Amino acid sequence: MHLLLVDGSTFIFRAYHALPPLTRKSDGLPMGAVSGFCNMLFKLTDDLKGEDAPTHMAVIFDYSGKSFRNDFYPEYKAHRPPAPEDLVPQFPLTRAATRAFSILGIEQEGFEADDLIATYALMAKAMGGRTTIVSSDKDLMQLIDDEGTIRMLDTMKNRWIGPEEVLEKFGVTPDKVIEVQALAGDSVDNIPGVPGIGVKTAALLINEFGDLETLLARAGEIKQNKRRENLIEFAEQARISRQLVTLKTDVPVEHPLGEMERQPLTPSVLLPFLKALELNSFSRRMAAFLEADLDAFEPDPEFAAKSGTSNPGSEPNAGNGGENASDNSPAAHAETVLARIKAIPVNHDKYQTVRDEEALARWVEAIVARGHVALDTETTGLDNQQAALVGICLATEPGQACYIPLAHTEGEDDMFGGGKAEGQMDLVRAIEMLKPVLEDPSILKILQNAKYDMGILARYGVDLAPIDDTMLLSYAIDGARNNGMDALSDHWLDHRPIKFSDLAGSGKKQKTFDQLEISEAAKYAAEDADITLRLWHVLKSRLVAKKSVTLYETLERPLVPVLARMEARGICVDRQILARLSGDFAQRAAALEAEAHTIAGEKFNP
Structure with a gap:
């Protein structure tokens, strides 16, 4: 047996x-x-x-x-x-x-x-x-x-x-x-x-x-x-x-x-069930596998859609959650999700700071058990090809988030430029522990502006996939406006996240993220992951209601890793050709300037 x-x-x-x-x-x-x-x-x-x-x-x-x-x-x-x-x-x-x-x-x-x-x-x-x-x-x-x-x-x-x-x-x-x-x-x-x-x-x-x-x-x-x-x-x-x-x-x-003894597949049972669920491609595949005529079977009435039920594509208010939307419509579902997520308070004191391997191992286990994780990288700048990784924040449930400090410094004003702050994991070891879940095809990674974080993590040997991007979800649903995390949080969650300038200051004296105290940085960073996860719940549920699934799934999301690779690889430039073009353009500009002066009868703009 x-x-x-x-x-x-x-x-x-x-x-x-x-x-x-x-x-x-x-x-x-x-x-x-x-x-x-x-x-x-x-x-x-x-x-x-x-x-x-x-x-x-x-x-x-x-x-x-x-x-x-x-x-x-x-x-x-x-x-x-x-x-x-x-x-x-x-x-x-x-x-x-x-x-x-x-x-x-x-x-x-x-x-x-x-x-x-x-x-x-x-x-x-x-x-x-x-x-x-x-x-x-x-x-x-x-x-x-x-x-x-x-x-x-x-x-x-x-x-x-x-x-x-x-x-x-x-x-x-x-x-x-x-x-x-x-x-x-x-x-x-x-x-x-x-x-x-x-x-x-x-x-x-x-x-x-x-x-x-x-x-x-x-x-x-x-x-x-x-x-x-x-x-x-x-x-x-x-x-x-x-x-x-x-x-x-x-x-x-x-x-x-x-009772568990294996039984052969029965076309008269399996194919009507699949047809009732309207899994058309899979139905044809199974019919071919069973060498059965799919057209010979009617959908199983027990599981088929009942007559009179509404098609969400024909709902007059299916895209906006209007009061005429059916209780079972995608629009009504999206409104239910929104209400549930908004009801969960944002409590910065509940966020955790992960400082050792044992604590990180518990978070890795939680990620595997949940099957998805929202994450964000904290860095020293906005250029993901130059900025250094300072920390990583994670969220597995709304309100359950953490920050993993990796490269915060202290004593930056002394003559030696400061050293690594205490209470942080080794960066290489942290990446080593996170890499399996960040690359696991069965675990969804949720980010805001995923292209940036993919570029950062790629430089540390992590091929981040699969991903969902709340910025692109918002873009697919509502177009190119207010797609930043702060604006989305204010609009959908009625919550205004901590501003970076409140912690780091502004202008010439603005600190970089690695110069922030870990205790304060942790609240800001963990909130990023928490809010991203909340927005994902809200926006993902609206894709069907707004008829934006095809745009997001076939165009916007697949392009993220493509663009990330393009940014990482850059373009090849031939300096000699550029130099020749520069000289040619300068000569042509001088000739055109002389021609203009001749037409005007005098020199101008000396």
Whole structure:
């Protein structure tokens, strides 16, 4: 038996963030995540051949609502924002898509998908089978074994994950992963851990003491004062964290493994479903793959657009959110998003300053879990081919942002010109840690004027992609006016960001960003990323309503990396030709001047 278990949430969110907005033409129903989900599901099953071909398969979904973990720790995942509103109606369609592909979809009240995956994986192992878990979720890495009977597959990076990859990520073997997670915590899931201990330190401690309980019992032996005090003070918090990260392997599952046996695709089920969703290109592709006549099948009435529903393209007020817009129209959705984002206060005191590797590692994990990140670079000037990188700011959710200072200076007025300020990461190491997520094709990077930041980061060896640009979103929607971040923030969010001149002054005495105090620079920089992310939510949701998707997705966005490369490469100039042209132009100008004087009968403008 080879059991293939797909982490449904990972597929859904990666499909949602990786693809541009897509709606069903007949009624405007959001369809991007469903389309991506179907393509990913088919590619997965088509790619796994030979020994990797599964005999049994299921897609495991998270059941909406709380899990048993909330019973003993109510704060678990409590601060997670709701799913994007245009994604919500697509959740049931992904379940239906799974069934249409002749695959069993499973979710169970009170348990998370990870618990079901853990239970089924061990059931298969007990029967002498092996399991492949299709996910990159770090929480599932505790299941990997040395025998190779349980392994993971990250389809976005086309990478198998085994014991060596787990050791590389956590610094420990798979059986010790929960010990490290208990200490390090997880800000994404609101798992507290022990303050001041990140993955790197946690791995060192577990490798030295063996497990969490032994470490806590011998905490008094720790030489570092603060670390020792935190381990003693937050011992119970670490134990609770261990409970939270430990996957349940004995869930009373409702579907036996026998129900997961692979079944062939059925044209009479799959093609009507795809036609109902109006995924026309994919429908034709699947019909060709199945050697079936697509025209022989009618759209599945259960999923087809109902008669009488409005086409957003014909709504008289679909572009402006007018009062006559349908509640389900793209315009109404855009107004809902705007109201939700504006209701979230901007609190500079909640922004974080990242000063070490452990803190940055937590932000990298949050980025991977969320699937997108807003970012901005802070530099010493406006020319991205000359300016030096001073810091990087990130935001994963509205109100959740940080600043990573890298090259701030102090003592600039002394005779030696100052040195590097304390409390900053090594620039090379920070870039090394961020580079994988900044280049990850499954993680969307959101920027304001992305071309500038792409030019900066390219000089540090980072090929930034894929990107969304709030400046270009605004341009595609409203034209060439008020596309700067401050103007957009004032217009859409009723918020005026901190001005650079308020911190750096103006005129000849204006400071460069590296000369600013880190504490003040952090508020300004983190706000940049936070506001950019908020604007992205607002503007991205308006693309469909304003009928600007094609302009943005086929022209404006694809041009950004092209223009960035052109700026970086410059143009080739032949100085000798320019010199000859200059001499020729000077002679011709003198001749024309003499001719003018002759016509006038006298010299003028001496």
